Amino acid sequence: MGPLAGLRVLELATLNAGPTLGAMLGDLGADVVKVEPPEGEDFRVMNAAAEAAGRPTMWTMVGRNKRMIVVDHKEPEGVDLLRRLTSVADVVVLNQPAKVLERMDCTYEAISGRNRRAVVVHVSGYGATGPYADRIGNGTLGEAFAGLTHQTRLDDGTPHLSPPLLGDNLTALAGVIGTLAACYWRDARGGTGQYVDVALYESVLAVLAPQLVAWHPDAAAAADDPAGDGAPKRTGPGIRATFRTADAKWVLVTAYSNSQITRLLDALGVEVDAGAGGADLAALVEEWVAAHPLATVLDAFTASRIGIAAVNDFAGLVADAHVQARGAVVEVDDPMVGTVRIPRPAPRLSQTPGEIRWTARPLGADTAAVLNDWLGE
Numbered sequence: 001m002g003p004l005a006g007l008r009v010l011e012l013a014t015l016n017a018g019p020t021l022g023a024m025l026g027d028l029g030a031d032v033v034k035v036e037p038p039e040g041e042d043f044r045v046m047n048a049a050a051e052a053a054g055r056p057t058m059w060t061m062v063g064r065n066k067r068m069i070v071v072d073h074k075e076p077e078g079v080d081l082l083r084r085l086t087s088v089a090d091v092v093v094l095n096q097p098a099k100v101l102e103r104m105d106c107t108y109e110a111i112s113g114r115n116r117r118a119v120v121v122h123v124s125g126y127g128a129t130g131p132y133a134d135r136i137g138n139g140t141l142g143e144a145f146a147g148l149t150h151q152t153r154l155d156d157g158t159p160h161l162s163p164p165l166l167g168d169n170l171t172a173l174a175g176v177i178g179t180l181a182a183c184y185w186r187d188a189r190g191g192t193g194q195y196v197d198v199a200l201y202e203s204v205l206a207v208l209a210p211q212l213v214a215w216h217p218d219a220a221a222a223a224d225d226p227a228g229d230g231a232p233k234r235t236g237p238g239i240r241a242t243f244r245t246a247d248a249k250w251v252l253v254t255a256y257s258n259s260q261i262t263r264l265l266d267a268l269g270v271e272v273d274a275g276a277g278g279a280d281l282a283a284l285v286e287e288w289v290a291a292h293p294l295a296t297v298l299d300a301f302t303a304s305r306i307g308i309a310a311v312n313d314f315a316g317l318v319a320d321a322h323v324q325a326r327g328a329v330v331e332v333d334d335p336m337v338g339t340v341r342i343p344r345p346a347p348r349l350s351q352t353p354g355e356i357r358w359t360a361r362p363l364g365a366d367t368a369a370v371l372n373d374w375l376g377e
Helices: 017-027 042-052 058-062 076-088 098-104 108-114 139-146 166-187 200-207 209-214 217-221 258-268 278-290 294-303 314-319 321-326 367-375
Strands: 008-011 031-036 066-070 091-094 119-124 195-199 239-244 250-255 307-310 329-334 338-343
Touching: 008 017, 008 076, 017 031, 017 058, 017 066, 017 091, 017 119, 017 166, 031 076, 031 367, 042 058, 058 338, 066 367, 076 098, 076 108, 076 367, 091 166, 108 119, 119 166, 139 166, 139 200, 166 195, 166 200, 195 200, 200 209, 239 278, 250 258, 250 278, 250 294, 258 278, 258 294, 294 307, 314 321
Parallel strands: 008 031, 008 091, 031 066, 091 119, 119 195
Antiparallel strands: 239 250, 250 307, 329 338
16 A cells, blocks of 8 residues: 555546646555546547557556546536535546636635535646636646747757657646645644645746756847857856767766866876866767777776766666666556556655556446445445
8 A cells, every 4th residue: 555545536637747647646555536528538539549459558657546437527417426526535636727617616616615625736737827827738838838948949949849748747746746745734734625726837947947047138148149048058167968889879978077077088098187078078078989889888987987878768778777676667467458668656665655556447447436435325
């Protein structure tokens, strides 16, 4: 049993950020009940063909560790059932617009009115207040609005989208932190339930704090700032770059302090001022790495305590001895698609570790059991 065993979480949120939040709570042992309409959650419908063909999808993972029930909130009976479920839930996860929540009688005010202990977590693009509160939002839009897409430009200056769904996953993490903090205040400090306002763009902005703090508006027009944004650029000695090995693999090398750079130069067998950096140091590393295979490069730099890592694809990651020793990727059997690889829940708790108990279950598979367990029906 995980540390959140016994915590009742009602998940009404759809698509990615909110459901990922719910899945993370489920990893830690919470009883997460996923509410779907009769036709199924959007992710389930979007991925149905792929799963029928035996291919794992995002739904397989996002639906993990949840019990699935069907509620038609467009019908009076469904709205009444949502009222009763939210009356006994410890946490309710939402991401619907205000008008939809009003129709479902699941606004924070409505839920709190019948259940003062409820922690209501609402995920939205821009937050519950402000002039953009009603705008459509998602993780990718949050990355752009918060400034991340601008900072991950291509060489020609074109803003570039990050391949992983960073905005959604950062928001899920922020939502989990907010949920646990609210539950602690309620359960350990004698408080009540409360509203947890999780904005996608603010979750992304949180990881850009170092860049924002160092940003100077007056620098935006500087001649050495071709991007024209005044964002801080790495200066002085040091290196942080990728390099291609002799056997066509890639490594990332980092060295910032003078002592690190000295060790790096020693490993390369060259005598250069330890204050060297930028293009000169990069050229030396590039030449040396290009002349040696990956294993040699990793061994040499690791022995000299220089920051280095292989730039893994998934095949390399899963096969890595350290990843295997840590069990960082777990294999879970799914009745539809067979074996599914999922990252082990992080961080790890020594006494009550998180666990992937099952992948997404069939539509409505747990409706009867949940109504009995939660409502005694």
